[in-house]
Amino acid sequence: MVKHLYIHVPFCHRICPYCSFYKHTFGDINQSELVESLLKELCYRKNEYDLAIETVYLGGGTPSALSHKNLERLLSGIGEIVKTDDLKEWGIEVNPSTFNYNKASMIKRQGVSRVSLGIQSWNQSTLKTLGRDHSPSDAKKSFEILKSCQFESLSIDLMFSIPGQSLADWEDDLKETIALRPQHISAYNLNYEEDTEFFDRLKKGEFFEDPEKDGDHFSLAMKELINAGYNHYETSNYALKGHQSKHNSSYWEGKDYLGVGPGAFSTVNRKRWRNVPDTKKYIDLLKSNTINMIETEKEIINDDSYRIERIALQLRTSSGLNLDYVKNNLEKVYELESDKLLYNYDNKLHLTEKGKMLADSVIAHLI
Ligand code: SF4
Structure with missing residues (x-):
């Protein structure tokens, strides 16, 4: 029985130079065609597997980059296919400046309980290094909108050990975040992943890895967040009581999960596969009802x-x-x-x- 569902929305307004996820700008891809393909795949999987979904997570990419109408169609479609009464958590990843109050309240109305806001830093110069297209004040405004919608859990995502970011800058980021009192904070060490612009710059010697800096930033996060009452329940994740991510915990515990969408991974009954990481191809295969062809990189997870x-x-x-x-x-x-x-x-x-x-x-x- 599969209890955990991930939906991948690969669209981003701009590509961050450190990001290794499957994502792209909208280009000439029709948003609503992707949304209908995602729902079609979900229906197909529902017939194929015994689903008793307890947690749903929409990640990407940037799911909130979808237009209001397309995101509403996607969320309501998921709600119709998955019995949302039994859900213990329904999460979505959003980025600052990709939603207004109307879009956020629609997300809440559709049943989403948890929102992760990708702020990364409150420092304009750090945001510039990361190639993010929002400012600290955009991030603050977006957080306030989400807060006013009264989601059960709000999470802020931060990054540390970024080129040019000092320990004092990181301390400011932590303090500014703690002052907002989100129920959950993720603090990720920047990784130089292959096939990213940051990795190329590392190889060229423009950036360098600094384990000492990583350790100092990590220790500071632990100290500040634990002192502020957050439970350090996973290396990169901190939560107030009762606000740990149930969806992510299912991955860490090795539970089966179904991933829907281009580039999404699934693991069911020790069988793992990745949906084709090519949005156009994904849509075409679903249109032509050759859904079995979307599975790539298949493997069996042995003991x-x-x-x-x-x-x-x-x-x-x-x-x-x-x-x-x-x-x-x-x-x-x-x-x-x-x-x-x-x-x-x-x-x-x-x-x-x-x-x-x-x-x-x-x-x-x-x-
Ligand atoms: S917004 Fe997120 S998913 Fe999109 S490119 Fe940046 S880090 Fe990657």
Whole structure:
């Protein structure tokens, strides 16, 4: 039974130079054709799999970049296909300046309970480096609109360790965010992903990776956000009580999920696939009812791959990693425990504060 649904909307008004997701500008693609294709795929999947959806998340891309009419059609269509009475969470990713009060209140009316606002920074110069097309005041205005709509949970997404961003700049970003008191804050370390402009600039020597800066920014986030009452429930995620992301937690726990839309990943019964990352092709295949052709990069998750994923994802959460997943590597566990990077509580392994700063390396030792 599949309980978690992801819908991918690949449109963005502008492409950020660090972004590795499948996304593109509108170009000559008709928004409503994509929306109808997404709903058609969802109907098809509903017939194919036993769906009892508890969480839905619309990500991208920028779902809020869809016009009011198209977004309303998409949300109401999802509501008709999925029994929304049983939903525990319905989330959407939005960017500043891609919605007004009318669009935000329509999103709320359609049943969305959780909104993640991609602010990234409150500093104009950092936003410029990131190639974002909003200003700090746009972000503030967008947050106030969402707040006035009274969603159950509002999340602000931030990034740190950005070229040119000092520790003091990052501290200002954290303080400004905390002052708004969103129920949830995500704080991501900038990664230089292949096939991005930032990666090319890293290779050319214009940017450089700085693990010390990463560690300082990460520690500051932990200190400030925990002091402000947020629970650090996953390496990059902090929540007030009762506002943890149920949808993301399902990924970390290794639950099955269905991904609908171009470039979306799904994992059902240990079978993983990616929908074709080509919006035009995706629409054409759905129009011609050759839906089975949209699945690419198919693989079977064997026991070892599943175990590795559990270690990589669950160890980063405050729920910890079941000791069973590392039972063949206990010597390494004892070593990491004696180095004060891990501790065992109730047969679950957890990262210490020091371990959280070195999470990638701790995980690499356990795999
Ligand atoms: S808005 Fe988001 S999805 Fe779109 S390019 Fe920027 S980071 Fe990527």
